[in-house]
Amino acid sequence: MIRAIHRWPGLLALALITILSLSGAALSIFPAAERLAAPQAEAGLTVAALADRIQEAYPGVEQIRRSPSGRITAYWFDQGAPGAAVIDPTTGAGVASADPNQAERWLTNLHRSLFLGDGGRIAMAAGAAAMLILSLSGAALVARRAGGWRHWFARLRGPFAGRLHVEIARLAVIGLVLSSTTALWMTASTFDLLPDGGAMPAAPAEVSGQIGFAPGRMPTLRQTPAAELRELSFPYPGDATDVFTLKTDRGTGYLDQGDGTLLAWVDLTGWERVSETIYMLHTGQGAATLGLVLGLMALGVPAMGATGVLVWLAGRRGRPRIRGNQLAGRSETIVLVGSEGGSTWGFASTLHAALTEAGQSVHVGPMSAFAPERYTKAQRIILLAATYGEGAAPATAKGFLDRLIALDRVPDMPLAVLGFGDRSFPDYCAFAKDVAAAARAKGWPELMPLDTIDRQSPQDFVRWGRAFGDVLGIALELTHQPIPPQTTKLTLVSRRDYGAEVQAPTAILRFALPRATLWQRLTGAGFARFLAGDLIGVFPDGSPVPRLYSLASGRRDGFVEVVVKKHPGGLCSGQLTALEPGDTVTAFCRRNPGFRLGRSRAPLILIGAGTGIGPLAGLVRGNARQRPIHLFFGIRHPDSDFLYGAEFPGWQGEGRLTRLITAVSRGARPHYVQDVLRGEATEVAELIRKGARVMVCGGRDMAAGVADALVEILAPAGLTPAVLKAEGRYVEDVY
């Protein structure tokens, strides 16, 4: 719901909001420039003294105005010709032209009315209202995503466009709320919808009838500091019935030109004061620094518009129309989807197509539409459940858990839950796990145990599909490709082989860096920009499903390197490890922003085993800043599968690697990497206590073993891997 409230005003008002924010940002410069350029009055200067000085310089002075920036302007007539100038209050003489700045006037009219008069004002007010709705709904979304308002500045994960969108939003949203609310107030004021009109004192019934009392002698003006002045209007020359009109920050009054007495006075009304404060907050006139800050925040709006559209498009692309969707009451298989961004629908669609092909009747719907009483023909229910934020239900699964828990009787047909998530989050597939646990607690029969799909991995989905097909007794091949990637041909340059003696044939494969087109270089698409730890997807011959490997090099290294172990019967690993220099593979690059070094200079603890050393070695090789790195590396035998064994001494000599600790699992005293970690417990705990970041790469069992070891190691310090994960100081890349 909040997402829809956020999306549609955003898309509809995008152009309007872009014009508003860009012109607003440009306008924010003027008050600051005026504040810097305007000659300021000395402290303690009174209106009386100021008026005297100006009248001396311009005897025909008619009006003196002071803007909130402190700029003083005088208007006069000299022998019938009108004149005006910005005044230096120390001399009373003109120092600059008082003509309005044409660029500012043009921008102001664009900003408030698109040059279209009242219709344009209303359109721009609608734009401001859209901005307010966007800001508030967006803030609610950010809070929900982060897991509460207290986590407003929590670390962000996920695709770049979405992260940038939130990153800008959480900095700028406060300014945008302020600017749009004040804009609406000002529009209401302009259209006389607010009782904030200026009150003028009643015209004095009687004046002295004299003229020529110098303003410098008038008691009221002598008591009024120039800093409080807004406007002083002089009486008409020769008109004895006219008066001086004084407007200050406190109110408006009339002064007799014959004896200087205060004839009438009214204070500003409360409404006027509020409106003036709001005017100041919106325009920055009188609060130039705030204006600049608001202008800067407004500059984030076009960027948020662009990234917002990208997020929306990505969601749409990932949510295909499901052709031939059956009614829930007539389907044998019910597939319910809990998706936030929409990508899980793509998997549902693939599942639907494959099952339909196999002769099944299938219904796909959102989890929020869960209605077991309607599934009269159903033989099984499949839940495809993503997770939002810290284990919250995604948008299309709202209310599912409550309804499940409230059921008197769970359905008879068995249930399978498939979770979708990202292992770099601490709460990986938390919602799916909650659903599976709740179903088990209710005694719902289980069709298959809970399984998970990491980062939309097509491989994981194929694996699950095979298992599901086995249960059904049909061959199910779920070929799902979320977004068709742009592939590149990579040519092998060299290979180094390891591990054959310990039954773990592994190769370090080095490919030539493909030439990037100008467009790729500008957008960072393809292999134009990548870092060690990013992923490379390889399409093996004979399968449309790509296999993902971690990159062991960055673009700066000048080559594309991966470490591949040959799995018995592995299609892709078999083909890769059979490559000879000159051979090519079809591949694409995928960012892995969750597995990065980060910008700090804190020490790093890198932990890997087997092929998991690839990205870690790449990080060490790229560590030109000589950040302290402690590398824990698990191998089988130093003479056989000691990957990068030849490079490590050089890297240590160059300061790229502080310490290398190996664990050898075969031989007299078998050690796993978690064992050597425990052996170094004191130092590891000390490093982490000082802010070190832990990065783990390798098989799932090793990662679990490492996590267990760290629980023990960190317990005395009162820390846990979960806490580190939440802080973004413990990241894993496991397979």
Added chain:
Amino acid sequence: MKSLLASLALTTALTLPGLALARPVTLTTTLNTYGGDGAYLALYVTDASGAYVGSLWMAGGKSKYYEHLSDWHRATGGDTAQVNGITGASVGSGRTLEITLDLADALFDAGYTIHIDAAVEDMRDSPNEVAVPLTTDGAGTPVSGRRYIASFGYDM
């Protein structure tokens, strides 16, 4: 040049001196190219003693800005009822405002004066920009204003 043509019913005050006879009068106000936003103009009449008699036209729709037409505002107390039905758009820099209305014969050659107050956003207020006695002889003789008005004249 954009012209505004309006035929007006008279306000009560202006018809009082002579109910029987009135004649159509065209008031033409041409502005300087002063390089600002549209000007607010108040056209009104005072009697021989300088007292406000009534308004002829208000160019500018937002009453919150009327205080800048300071003479008119002081004379009327900012009473928008004075310009009900005789209010139009503000007049842009360099543009011409032309209004036609029926003025009572008794207003002519009897000491009455047409005044125009002008004001422009972020520029000086110009009360009493023009003050022209209403005389039969004065018709067709344009005068210039103090700051914003290049020429003002009335034709019968």
